[in-house]
Amino acid sequence: MHRFANPTRFVALARAVQPWAMTIALATLFAGLWFGLLASPPDYQQGETVRIMYVHVPAAWMAMFCYTGMAGASAVALVWKHAVAHVTARATAPIGAAFTFLALVTGSLWGKPMWGTWWVWDARLTSVLILFFLYLGYMALENAFDDRARGQRAAAILAIVGAVNVPIIKFSVDWWNTLHQPASVVRLDGPSIHPSMLTPLILMAVGYTAFYIWVLCLRVRADINMSKVRALKLRNA
Amino acid sequence: MNDYFNMGGYAAFVWPAFALSFGVLATLLVASLKSLRASEQALLDAGAKTETPQ
Amino acid sequence: MNGFSALLKRDLKLAYRQASDSLTVLAFFVLATVLFPLAVGPEPAILARIGAGVVWVAALLAAMLSMDRMFQSDYDDGTLELLVIAPAPLELCVLAKACAHWLTTGVPLIVAAPLMGLFLNLDPAGYGTLLLALALGTPSLSLIGAVGAALVLGARRGGALLSLLILPLFVPVLIFGVGAVEAALTDISARPQLFVLGALTLAALALTPWPAAAALRQAVE
Structure with a gap:
């Protein structure tokens, strides 16, 4: 890991990973759309609305995955003072916020026909809404300082504090009886979901993950470029 | 075909969910690509400045 | 432990000298509560139904009001740098600091809460639990x-930023406080709800000093 603490090496890594992530993301997202919209049957209970699952569940997974990654990168950044870890956390935040937003909105679009309401104040929905605000707070705090290093460190501490919310989201459907259905893919006794639905779900999840890595590479490269620009300007000033 | 786009009467929920998901992700991708291009341009500009004689 | 009591005494003395700060918070609490009957109408049944929630929300917002000043004056005049390098x-x-903040804002809010219950037609059976909660x-x-407050030291628009960072983390306290x-x-x-509230406070007592101290250290670095 320490090998990639060097920004130049990290950019080289990002450049190498980026085309692969792009290819995998585009291929799996198209395949996921094909299976999700055409080659899978409607659910016997939920009818055609079950297709919303293929965009909703992976988005929710990514919302938590991105936050965990952001908090982990922030911890690395604070402990070993790796500038690259700060860059990774900062680049992850808007992507995670986008996935959280999508999880909330697609969940709402799924909830209206199934539960008869756009929104319920149950534990899962509330904790994901809080996750969205944590992303917003992270980005706002990051940008609130004239001294960039200050903003980075403060936001990193906030990301770590906010990580208490991630297990709450994960277990909210087990701890509280809510409208939201419990996990049906990641379970100890194997997935309780039919293979014809599991295929598009897994494809979309892989696609979202690859998409995240792809965009992350782009944002990390842009961020490191801009810090080089600032350094050059300082030297010339 | 119309049957398919009707989504069993749930067209108003299924299609927006997919459209919004891919719309938001595409916007994020385009914004990130643009900021990378802009940063590369800024780097070129700043790099060019260092080569000018003092 | 000496450092703790010395700092607490100093902060309480400062708060006593500027008692208007605590009174402002209290006035805000009362006003925010009073707005609700004016907004939703004076119907006693409705007020009794929402009373506990209104008191809690007003208390959260009032507590937030004085929070951004918890370390601000020490940060501005350099006391914070001395605290960071002090042996304590x-x-x-x-x-x-948190203890002083609670004594100067939390306790006044608790004292004023029964009066707010009166305004909101709260059922007498609820008063004891409301105060305990x-x-x-x-x-x-x-x-929390x-x-x-430590994170937003020196930030632009620190007060508004603080509410964005902190209010989401207050949600569990709000839920169980109203639930009780x-x-x-x-x-x-x-x-059960009171036990959870106590557990939340104990967990906060054990966990929050570390990130707060880390935030203070990096603020003066």
Whole structure:
């Protein structure tokens, strides 16, 4: 890991990973759309609305995955003072916020026909809404300082504090009886979901993950470029 | 075909969910690509400045 | 432990000299509560139904009001730098600061809460639980607030930013605080909710001084 603490090496890594992530993301997202919209049957209970699952569940997974990654990168950044870890956390935040937003909105679009309401104040929905605000707070705090290093460190501490919310989201459907259905893919006794639905779900999840890595590479490269620009300007000033 | 786009009467929920998901992700991708291009341009500009004689 | 009591005494003395700060918070609490009957109408049944929630929300917002000043004056005049290099652990200083904040804002809010219950036509059965829930819950607000206050030191628009960072983290306290009163009003035991509130405060007591102290250290670095 320490090998990639060097920004130049990290950019080289990002450049190498980026085309692969792009290819995998585009291929799996198209395949996921094909299976999700055409080659899978409607659910016997939920009818055609079950297709919303293929965009909703992976988005929710990514919302938590991105936050965990952001908090982990922030911890690395604070402990070993790796500038690259700060860059990774900062680049992850808007992507995670986008996935959280999508999880909330697609969940709402799924909830209206199934539960008869756009929104319920149950534990899962509330904790994901809080996750969205944590992303917003992270980005706002990051940008609130004239001294960039200050903003980075403060936001990193906030990301770590906010990580208490991630297990709450994960277990909210087990701890509280809510409208939201419990996990049906990641379970100890194997997935309780039919293979014809599991295929598009897994494809979309892989696609979202690859998409995240792809965009992350782009944002990390842009961020490191801009810090080089600032350094050059300082030297010339 | 119309049957398919009707989504069993749930067209108003299924299609927006997919459209919004891919719309938001595409916007994020385009914004990130643009900021990378802009940063590369800024780097070129700043790099060019260092080569000018003092 | 000496450092703790010395800092606490100093902060309380400062707060006593500027008593208008605490009174402003109290006035805000009363005003925010009074707005609700004016907004939703004076119907006693509706007010009784939403009373506990209104008191809690107003208390959260009022506690937030004085939070961004928890470390601000020490940061501005350089006291904070001395605290960071002082032999007493900075985590203990954070506890003293949070304790002082609770004594100067949390306690006045608890004292004023029965009056707000009166305004909101709260059922007499709910008063005891409301006070107990506030007493158990408000210390965690000051502790969580200490983390936020330390993080926004020196930030632009620190006050507004603080509410964005801290209000989401207050949600569990709010849920169980209101839940306790609602349980008491429906003749169910409020003990589970009160236990959770106590647990939240104990967890905050054990966990928040570390990130808050880390935030203070990096602020003066």
